[in-house]
Amino acid sequence: NPVGDGDGIVPFKExxxxxxxxxxxxxxxxxxxxxxxxxxxxxxxxxxxxxxxTTSATGSYRPFITVESLVVPSDTMDFTGKPGSIWGEGFxxxxxxxxxxxxxxxxxxxxxxxxxxxxxxxxxDGGVYVAIPNDDFGTKAEGKLRSLFGDIPGMxxxxxxxxxxxxxLRIGNASLVVDDDEHANHEGGxxxxxxxxxxxxxxxxxxxxxxxxxxTLVEQLADQPMRLPQIxxxxx
Numbered sequence: 581n582p583v584g585d586g587d588g589i590v591p592f593k594e595x596x597x598x599x600x601x602x603x604x605x606x607x608x609x610x611x612x613x614x615x616x617x618x619x620x621x622x623x624x625x626x627x628x629x630x631x632x633x634t635t636s637a638t639g640s641y642r643p644f645i646t647v648e649s650l651v652v653p654s655d656t657m658d659f660t661g662k663p664g665s666i667w668g669e670g671f672x673x674x675x676x677x678x679x680x681x682x683x684x685x686x687x688x689x690x691x692x693x694x695x696x697x698x699x700x701x702x703x704x705d706g707g708v709y710v711a712i713p714n715d716d717f718g719t720k721a722e723g724k725l726r727s728l729f730g731d732i733p734g735m736x737x738x739x740x741x742x743x744x745x746x747x748x749l750r751i752g753n754a755s756l757v758v759d760d761d762e763h764a765n766h767e768g769g770x771x772x773x774x775x776x777x778x779x780x781x782x783x784x785x786x787x788x789x790x791x792x793x794x795x796t797l798v799e800q801l802a803d804q805p806m807r808l809p810q811i812x813x814x815x816x
Contacts, residue, residue, distance in 0.1 A: 586617025587617075590617070590621055630749070634753045638732040641726070652755070657708060657709070658739055660712070673811060676811075681753060707732055748811065
């Protein structure tokens with residue numbers, strides 16, 4: 581439990597072999613993106629499962645990635661300034677995040693997103709998730725700089741995705757575009773978009789399809805070693 585990473589207590593729900601961990605805690609004890617106890621969440625996920633599917637509400641730097649679209653990122657850029665290792669001092673892991681996300685989980689997310697054209701305004705296979713620091717959307721200049729490297733900005737995808745790989749978790753991310761970054765306003769248009777995407781026929785139905793296929797994938801991989809190629813030969 582690193583300093584500033586919450587109290588290490590991770591609430592979760594389990595049903596039919598699937599575990600749900602609320603990234604930001606509960607209503608009674610919640611954490612902003614800056615203070616989210618990422619270490620504890622990832623460790624709990626590894627103790628409870630073999631594959632991790634995360635969702636992120638993001639902006640968009642690209643005009644062709646419109647609001648209410650689904651992006652299944654293939655790479656990341658981390659501007660958060662948070663510790664790069666979940667292990668702390670004394671244990672070195674030269675993580676090679678290539679790929680940054682599990683290809684099999686990414687395929688499931690893309691296919692499930694495209695099954696029902698009414699779910700999303702568009703489905704994008706690939707893209708760079710840029711994790712921005714603090715709990716604000718940033719300035720116009722900062723957005724311009726980050727758009728040189730990334731396609732969608734968010735606050736929680738990193739170092740979360742790196743930590744998952746560091747503990748041997750297969751990870752895939754479904755990024756839901758809720759604003760165009762420049763006009764991000766949580767209690768304004770951003771929240772209204774999130775509410776529309778929360779309709780039972782949209783993101784909930786999509787995630788139900790994803791979870792069922794992910795369970796099948798984990799069963800198929802049960803007899804295979806869970807040592808991910810990103811960490812093999814890179815532990816000191």
